[in-house]
Amino acid sequence: MTPALLSWSGGKDAAWALHRLRQRGELDVVGLVTTVTEGVERVSMQGIRVDVLEQQARATGLPVLQARIPHACDNATYEAAFAAALRTAQDRWPGLRDIAFGDLFLADIRAWRDASCARIGWRTHYPLFGSDTASLAREMIAGGLRASLCCIDTTRLDARFAGSDFDDVLLAGLPPGIDPCGEHGEFHTCAWAGPMFAAPLDLQRGETVLRDDRFAYVDFALRGASTTTTH
Template identity: 50%
Template sequence: MTKPDGKPKAILSWSSGKDAAFALHEVRRTGAAEIAALLTTVNETHERVAMHGVRERLLDLQAEAAGLPLIKVPIPHPCPNGIYEERMAAAMARVKADGIAHVVFGDLFLEDVRAYREERLARVDMTALFPLWGRNTGDLAREMIASGLTAHLACVDPSQVPAGLSGRRFDLDLLAELPETADPCGENGEFHTVVTAGPMFTRAIEVEIGETVTREGFVYTDVIPVE
C-alpha cells in the first residue's frame, strides 16, 4: 500500500545489527518509506536472534527504542531451509493482508542474497527495498560511527577475523584492526553486530558484555541488557 503522501508502507527486516539499524535511519531520513514494523527470525529453542545470537529481551528493547512493533518469526535450531521458507512465507502473507507490500533490507552488495530476497517476495507480490545498496562499505562504516550509532560485535567468524574481536565495540579502532581482507561492514559474514544506540533509537540501551563462547565454528559474545 502507498500512502497519500506517496510513501510506500513497509516492514523492515531486523537482524538486531548495524546494517538493519542504519537502513531504518536512512529510510526515515530520506522519506523513502514509512516503516510499520520490524520483522526478525528468533531461535525458538534458545530465545535468541537467529545467527547473531542476541538475547530476545535485547531485541524487544531495540524495538521499543525504535518506536516500532516487532514481528517475531520463530524458527527451530537447526532450521532446515524448507521450514525457514515456509514460516517466512506465512509471515509475509500476514503482512500483505495488512496492506503492506514492501520490505526494507540492510543488504550492501551481495548480489545472490538480493536476488533471493527479490525472488521470494515476488512470489507473494511484494517488493524489496535496499536503501544502503552499493555504498562504499568503508565510507558507510565510518558514517555509521559518526552518526552516533553504538554497536558491539556479537558474533565473529574466526576464519576471517580474529576471534578476540568478539564483544568489541564497532568503532574506528576496531576498523583499523580488521584484516585487509575483511569487509569494514562485515558483509561477507566476517562478523555480526548488535546495536544499542543511534539516531534510529529514541534512547540508548544500557548493556554489559558477558561471556564469550565458541559454537559450531563461530565465536559468540553475550551482550546483556542492564535493567
C-alpha cells in the same frame, strides 16, 4: 509514504537502514520483522537475546514480528516461517506489501530475497545496497551509531575481536581483507545506540561461547539480567 516492513537483524546494517529510510521519507516503516531461533530464543545468526531485540524495537518506536525457525533449518522451512510472519503483518496492516532489507552488496542474497518475496506478492527495497563499505562504516560511526561485535566467524577473523565496539579503533585494527562492515560474514553486530533509537540500550557484556567450532558469540544482556545462558 508507502508503508513497509524492515527486516531487522538487531545489527548495525538494519539499524542504519532504518535511519536511512526515515531520512529519505519514501517508505514509512511501520514494523520490524526478525528471524528468531526457537529453543535458544535468540535472533538467528546474530545470537541477540529476544529481550534485547524487544528493547531495540521499543527504542525505535516500532513493533517487532518474529519469524520463528527451528535450530536446524533448511531454506524451505526458513521461507515458510518468514512468509507466515509477513501474512501476520498483512493482517495487522491490510494492503502492506513492501519490505526493506539492510543488505549491502551480495547480489546472490539480494536475488534470493527478491525471488522469495515476489512469490508471495511482496516488493523489496535495499536502502544501503551498493554502498562502499569503508565509507559506509565511517558514516555510521560519525552519525552516532553504536554497536558491538556479538558474533565472530573465527575462520575469517580472530576471536579476540569478539565483543569489540564497532568504532574507528576497530576499523583501524581490522586485518587486511576483512570487510569494514563484515559483509563477507566475518562478524555480526548488536546495535545499542544511534539516531534510529529514542535512547541508548543499557547492555552488559556476558560470556563468550564458541559454537560449531567456528562462531564466537558474545552474550550481551540488558543490565541486571543473568548472563549465564546458552546461545
